Amino acid sequence: MSFKEHRSLDLRGEHRMRAFYPFAAVAVAAAVLSSCTTDQSGPARSDLDQLWTPEQIKVWYEASQGSRLLPLSWARALEMADGTEPFLSAAHVERLRYLPNPDTPGLPVGFVVDRTPSKQLSWTAMTWRANQPEAEPWLGLNCSACHTGEVSYGGKSLRIQGGQGLGDFQTLMSDLRAALVRTRDDPAKFDRFAKAVLTGKDAERRPLDTPENRDRLGQALAKLVDHELALGQLNQTDLKYGYGRLDAFGHIYNKVAYVVAGKDAPPQPSDAPVSYPFLWNVTQHDVVQWNGIAPNKALPGVQPFDILALGRNAGEVIGVFADVQPRAGYLKGYRSSLNVHNLSAFEQQLGGLRPPAWPADVFGVAPNHDQMVSNGRAIFTQHCSSCHAMLDRTDLKTPIVAKMSLFKSDDPPKTDIWMACNAYTKAAPSGVLKGTPGKFFFGDPLEDEEQLSSLLATTVAGALYDQKGAIVRTAAASFFGVNRPARITAPTATLTEKQRLEQRCLTEASNILGYKARPLTGIWATPPYLHNGSVPTLYDLLLPEAQRPKTFLVGARAYDPKKVGYVYTQAPGNDFTFDTKLPGNSNTGHTYASGIFEGPDGETRRWELIEYMKTL
Template sequence: MAVAVASCSASHTQESATQGWTEIQRSEWYEATQGSRLIPYDWLVALEQPGSDRPFLDDAHIVGFRYLPRTTSFDIRLPVGFALDQRDDRSLSRTQLRWKAGQRPDERWVGMNCSACHTAEITYAGQSLRIDGGPTLADFQGFVESLNLALTQTLAEPGKWDRFAAKILQAEDNSTNRTMLQEALGQLVSWQTTQSRMNQTPLRYGYGRLDAFGHIFNKVALVADSTNATPNPADAPVSYPFLWNIHQLGHVQYNAIVANSPLRSPISGGTFDVGALGRNTGEVIGVFADVAARRAPGLKGFDSSVDIGSLVALEQRLMRLEPPKWPTHFPPINEELAAEGERLFRANCASCHLPLTDLTTRVPDRISTFNGASAPDPTDPARDKPPGTDPWMACNAYTYRSASGTMEGLPAAYLSGPPLERVANLSDMLRTTVAGVLIGAKDEVIRSAFSTFLFGDRPPRVVTAPPPVAAAPPAVRVMDPRQARLNRCMQEHSVLLGYKARPLTGIWATAPYLHNGSVPNLYQLLLPPAERVVSFRIGTREFDPKHVGYVIDEVVPGNTQTFSTIDEHGQPTPGNSNAGHDYGNAKLDEAARLAIIEYMKRI
């Protein structure tokens, strides 16, 4: 049953969808560490908003980025998915900060876990519904920019600095400690500035999108060689994918870059998935893990803050997450119309979007590549159905490169494969980094696998905390490097040059649509691309049950951003295209589109 919790506003009550988890399991999903370390906890509590003396963690400020404020099970105020991490930092690198005399090496830090990006909340008829594993509406880009500005202003402005130092040091507030704190804050500001420079792009993600691969690749480049790292713009944002059923898929990411590799214990029934562990390790590297690479590491691997045990446990938890059902307080499904929609869906959609009947059946991949010759299975119906959607997420992942630095000469898969050259593909460097981290934590990997084999699943680790205190044209025309990369992606053969179709169970709860979030609702998705809206307002959680997506009207409170497929000159914006996914859309009339949508409300 749905469990009522505190009202999120004066006019809305809040419930959690029934998805097979207990309240304790849901709480662990929100609070468990993955080893992500963004900022010391005491610093975040003391930090003020840019241009204000209000706390950075004020609910109104956090809600502005569409993160979800929450009181944790141990009674502190942190948004959903903002998790505490605590460990001995003496083997780490950038987070080994010291800001007072006699400081212990295990200060609490705040980072993000998977629930920060994969928890949805939708509102209808005065009631808010929390959906675990659903796509967040969060503006990650805006949040990080605001955090960096707040840190920079704290370092530069005497009033902010004085209040910040006094709150953190308290009884230990003296000139020596203030000097140490100022130096430590300067180190964090420098690191954040470097990351921002690497990821810099004029493209605004807006609510509900993030270029996760861009951020992960640039983090790997910095880990390998912070001096010579090549900035690769993080300019291909995607919609946050939904997480229920991911253990049933051969590959999870949109471009199918990492395979699931589950091993089920005949003794405990537990599942240890080394592919998922690698995938999740890459995710933590991108969102604030501390990784210390070394030359010729051998079987020592790389030291890192990645929490292997929690990653294994969280993936096991997701294996039991059920897709959300169409809520009872929404307009009821028209079963007669849905039956007609099911017939149309099976005729037009099911060859790529295979149906799921339970939480255990595994389904084969349906990967639609830009170039038909790249299709992994020549007999797959998707072979002759190129996606036609915005290519930049897959293309960037395939073409981005940087100096390999400390990883030069290491095999591309750490223990096997061709050695990394001086400048290498970041996809290979990511594989090397992930493998190095896992080998560096091999004792914990073995311990987690052994525990799963004998005893089954276990809970993730939750860290608690006390209450918070006009030039002439060139003579020779040179092709735009970005266009050259795109030409490669459209001509070369690789299974990575395309996107994966997946089962659509629970798809009603996952707006906006297409891999890059460029289509606001299911109705628009079923239109011919030329008829789709070129821009729409986004930011509200208010749900449109007819078209299935968030309400896109400008007058609706919360719709404070505009997503647009074109720029101010009317030209297409790379990364934002809403083209593609057109497999005969024009032959569908209004009645057929509404019938298919009605069916998708119940799958």
């Protein structure tokens, strides 16, 4: 697909519907109710046969999805809390492991500019100077910030589109909050900040740096600080995620709880971080996310429009800095910064993304590669394919039906439960949504407290309805494709809250209490492994549980083509220790039928299977 064919990703954030969407308005309305959810790389190579053009990569890196973290001028003026180093300095970006984008100096890959007009906004429609423009640029994140990978070997770097990034989102946010607080409280730091933000003159040639504008700026900064500290408190956890992991559901749910309930939202630690999922083949799946919680459903057309993916992606943006304001009543929907047009176009572009091909010219292959691949394919077919469907790397059309491994089953995943468990159990006060029909326009009214999945579904539905003004005909509650679970209200004095939730998740039956297996196309490019990134290489994953590393180092992009994963011993950049003994970090599960790797030929078979998986 050429750039001209795919200009539907608008880098300025404007909503320009294309002629090949003859049913777009109706489809978006249906999406709201049927399920309210997508190289310009400098020195890094991007020739891994993934099909995207340089133009498509550019829009993937730079187009807004409606995320608004802080005003762009503030971000460029902001200093680190403990000195004068710019917050967006190359050194700080590297410490956080986000990738540089030479096309946007000072802004990493996926750190994008949003220009949503003020009339669509609520709290981010703030002003900090007289005669401020209607569409003041803000800095936000898009999908590529977390879903772009890079590995290095032999002095070469390989950029992986749609792969798993190493970005440390948790530290990004803690550093940002600290910097904002110090700027608010330190007069010298605020003075430098104000001079940078209020530089130049307005349209009438009057200086921007005036006492009145400084006062406005100070008030706006205090408002942003209060907002960020409130969200930080809701998400607070002692668990350190490290590089390449995020409790996305925790952050999304707490954002929804905050916007609907405000100060009444209960703190619910975001303590179940998982690896960023890789995105190739995503449009072929019947359900997505590690726990299979979000369904896909594409409408046919010149460019298929996925009515469920739109809702799924809208929910993601709400969690990652969208401005959305649910309110009592629903006839006019909920104002938001969601860029529906770009979200739809992202999903369509992902439908043309191939899994990366193993770069044999860089990593090499085993001396007896062909025979090992043949033997490994036989092992995979016999022992792995019942869960991990065999899909040709170039196949971007065949539907993929999830194979779920549920906690309450004869074959449970035996790995850490908390990502799926939290998504299933978390609840919060309904706040301004109390009494809203559970299916947005109809259904049982939301009660005082509801599952956060239901509150998110209603919020997404209202935000999308406000943008399109369409009559919604199906249930927004099907956003997650699962009914609200019954709540146990009897006291459990002998159990902690965490133990009570664990008991629920291990004993109740639900199609989202578990994790899904998927085709392993491009698996070589997605370390570390298991849903929570607790096993560093494919070789370690194929070892018995007791022999897997209990701790390993993370942070370097250096790649091990033999074991297939990041180098996890002492290496430049490996400055975070992943400890599998901590809650949420368990590396158990994904065990193997007796005999596969046992006996004198067991190690050989393990290497044969790895050599085959390099080709997927």
